[in-house]
């Protein structure tokens with residue numbers, strides 16, 4: 591299939607957790623792509639808040655995908671992931687592993703939990719720990735506690751598969767959504783000491799080829 595697919599353009603940043611999720615899915619599906627790096631900031635030509643990038647994503651964030659095969663432009667990592675799955679995962683290798691109504695809902699609820707809750711809480715914990723111009727201990731404590739609360743929920747789910755995957759039976763796009771966020775635990779000042787299943791799952795994810803390749807590509811090392 592991939593032979594006649596023109597490379598997708600994945601708009602990315604070398605360190606942010608959101609673009610690499612999409613790279614993992616593209617790697618898993620063997621879809622050709624070019625990772626185009628942008629800087630944070632408003633440089634008109636190079637920045638995610640600059641005029642050139644805002645023509646692609648008016649929200650000024652990465653990831654975004656331009657697909658020359660279909661003419662589609664998509665941004666928001668959830669929408670990017672679902673676009674990739676709909677158009678390029680015909681054999682359903684990274685989507686819900688069953689087709690019952692419950693299987694579909696389980697996939698979506700974990701995907702939305704990451705996109706709406708764990709990701710934003712961890713993002714704010716990072717922000718108040720590293721980037722906020724003034725110290726704000728209340729905000730840091732609040733977002734740290736909320737991220738741990740999300741870890742509690744994730745740990746409970748991973749117990750069901752003994753840390754093998756977030757949904758039963760195989761790795762799916764849901765694991766790709768979570769991996770880059772959870773991998774940043776120590777940058778966010780968090781510990782996995784109380785989360786043996788998360789630690790195990792992160793270790794297993796790190797051994798996977800599509801995960802390793804995605805980081806190499808996103809960091810511009812290949």
Ligand SMILES: N[C@@H](CCC(=O)N[C@@H](CS)C(=O)NCC(=O)O)C(=O)O
Nearest residue numbers: 606607608630651652653666667668
């Ligand atoms: N909800 C968005 C969040 C995207 C996002 O925040 N991306 C970060 C990089 S991981 C970014 O572009 N930050 C640049 C900025 O905030 O100016 C998604 O899931 O795609």
